[in-house]
Amino acid sequence: MNEADTAPFLALSPLPRACHLSCRDYPLRMSAIELLEQVKALPPRERQKLVLAILTLEEEAASQPTSKKRRVKWPDVEARARRIFGERVMPNLVLLEREEAAY
Numbered sequence: 001m002n003e004a005d006t007a008p009f010l011a012l013s014p015l016p017r018a019c020h021l022s023c024r025d026y027p028l029r030m031s032a033i034e035l036l037e038q039v040k041a042l043p044p045r046e047r048q049k050l051v052l053a054i055l056t057l058e059e060e061a062a063s064q065p066t067s068k069k070r071r072v073k074w075p076d077v078e079a080r081a082r083r084i085f086g087e088r089v090m091p092n093l094v095l096l097e098r099e100e101a102a103y
C-alpha cells in the first residue's frame with residue numbers, strides 16, 4: 001500500500017499525517033527507540049497533534065466501563081458428602097494399606 005492508497009484513510013484519521021505512515025506498522029517494522037526518534041524528528045505542531053491524539057485515546061479507554069466479574073459460587077462439597085454418607089467416618093484406606101505393608 002503506497003501513500004496514494006492511504007490518502008482517503010488519512011483524511012479520517014485523528015493522527016497527524018507525518019506520524020500515521022510511520023506508526024501504522026510500528027510493531028512489525030521498528031523498535032520503541034526508533035519510534036521515539038521519529039517522533040522527536042517531527043515538527044513541534046505535528047508532535048503536539050500526536051500527543052493530543054494519544055491522550056484522547058487514553059481518555060476514551062479510561063471512560064469505558066469495566067465489566068464487573070461475577071463471583072463464582074462453588075458447590076459445598078462437605079454438605080453434599082454429609083447428605084450422601086451422613087455422619088459416618090470412612091476409614092482412610094491408604095493409611096490402612098501402609099500399616100499392613102509395614103508388617
